[in-house]
Amino acid sequence: MNTSPSSKALPHLDARLSAAAAFVRPGSTAADIGCDHGKLSAWLAGSERCPLVFACDLRPDPLAKAQRACAHLGEKVQFRLGSGLDVLQPGEAQDIIIAGMGAQTIMEILNAAPWVFDPAYNLVLVPATKHSLLRRWLAQRGFTLQGETLAHAAGRWYAVMNARYIADPHEPKGLWCLCGLVEGQPGAEEYRAQQLVKLKKYRRGLTAGPEAEAVDALIAEVEAGKWP
Ligand SMILES: C[S@@+](CC[C@H](N)C(=O)[O-])C[C@H]1O[C@@H](n2cnc3c(N)ncnc32)[C@H](O)[C@@H]1O
Structure with missing residues (x-):
C-alpha cells in the first residue's frame, strides 16, 4: 500500500473546480490565486498533476485553511499571502487559476501583472459574476479562449475559461x-x-x-x- 503523504484521499472537487483542474497542464507549476479552502491546490498537488502548486490568498484566514488542507503534501504546495499575482515572480508558475472571484477582480489582478500577457502562461479563469464582461476584456486585451466548459455548481451555471495571450486585441x-x-x-x-x-x-x-x-x-x- 502506498503510504506516502500525497496518497491521502484527494479532496472532492465540485463540477466547477473539476473543470478548472482539467485545464491545468500536467507537469506544470500552478498558482491557485484566491485558494481559500485549498481544495484545488490539494487536488493538483495530491494527484501529481502538478509537481509544485503555489496556494495564494489575499487574507490570512483563508490561507490558513489552505495550509491545513495541504499539510500532508509537504513542499509540493507553497503558500503566499497577498493580492493577486503580486505574490509571484514572473515565470514562477506557468498555469494560473483564478476562481471564485468577480470578473472585475479577475481583470484587476491580470491588469496588475502585465507579465501574463505572454503565450507561455495558461490561464484558467472562473468568474463568479459578469462572465460576458470578462470575455470581452480578454478579447480586447489580445487573449483568446482556447477552451471553455460549462459547469453547474451550487444551483448556478459557471463558465470555466481557459485563456491564452495571442497578441490579437480585437472587439469581439x-x-x-x-x-x-x-x-x-x-x-x-x-x-x-x-x-x-x-x-x-x-x-x-x-x-x-x-x-x-x-x-x-x-x-x-x-x-x-x-x-x-
Ligand atoms: C469565494 S473564494 C474562492 C475560493 C476558490 N478559488 C474557489 O473557487 O472555490 C474567493 C477567495 O479569493 C480571495 N481573494 C479575493 N481577492 C483576492 C485577491 N485580490 N488576491 C488574492 N486572493 C483574493 C478571498 O480572500 C477568498 O479566499
Whole structure:
C-alpha cells in the first residue's frame, strides 16, 4: 500500500473546480490565486498533476485553511499571502487559476501583472459574476479562449475559461461575449437564458452613456438570437 503523504484521499472537487483542474497542464507549476479552502491546490498537488502548486490568498484566514488542507503534501504546495499575482515572480508558475472571484477582480489582478500577457502562461479563469464582461476584456486585451466548459455548481451555471495571450486585441462580437464557446454543451441553452437575465439586470443599474449603449446593443443582438 502506498503510504506516502500525497496518497491521502484527494479532496472532492465540485463540477466547477473539476473543470478548472482539467485545464491545468500536467507537469506544470500552478498558482491557485484566491485558494481559500485549498481544495484545488490539494487536488493538483495530491494527484501529481502538478509537481509544485503555489496556494495564494489575499487574507490570512483563508490561507490558513489552505495550509491545513495541504499539510500532508509537504513542499509540493507553497503558500503566499497577498493580492493577486503580486505574490509571484514572473515565470514562477506557468498555469494560473483564478476562481471564485468577480470578473472585475479577475481583470484587476491580470491588469496588475502585465507579465501574463505572454503565450507561455495558461490561464484558467472562473468568474463568479459578469462572465460576458470578462470575455470581452480578454478579447480586447489580445487573449483568446482556447477552451471553455460549462459547469453547474451550487444551483448556478459557471463558465470555466481557459485563456491564452495571442497578441490579437480585437472587439469581439456581442454573442461571443455572452456565450463564449459553450454552444452544444449540456446546459448551454439554460446558461444563455441565465446570461441574458443577468445582462438585463446589469443594464438596469447603468445610467445613459457608452457602457449602457454597448450593453443595449448586446441585448438586442442576443434577442435577435443566434449562437456565435
Ligand atoms: C469565494 S473564494 C474562492 C475560493 C476558490 N478559488 C474557489 O473557487 O472555490 C474567493 C477567495 O479569493 C480571495 N481573494 C479575493 N481577492 C483576492 C485577491 N485580490 N488576491 C488574492 N486572493 C483574493 C478571498 O480572500 C477568498 O479566499
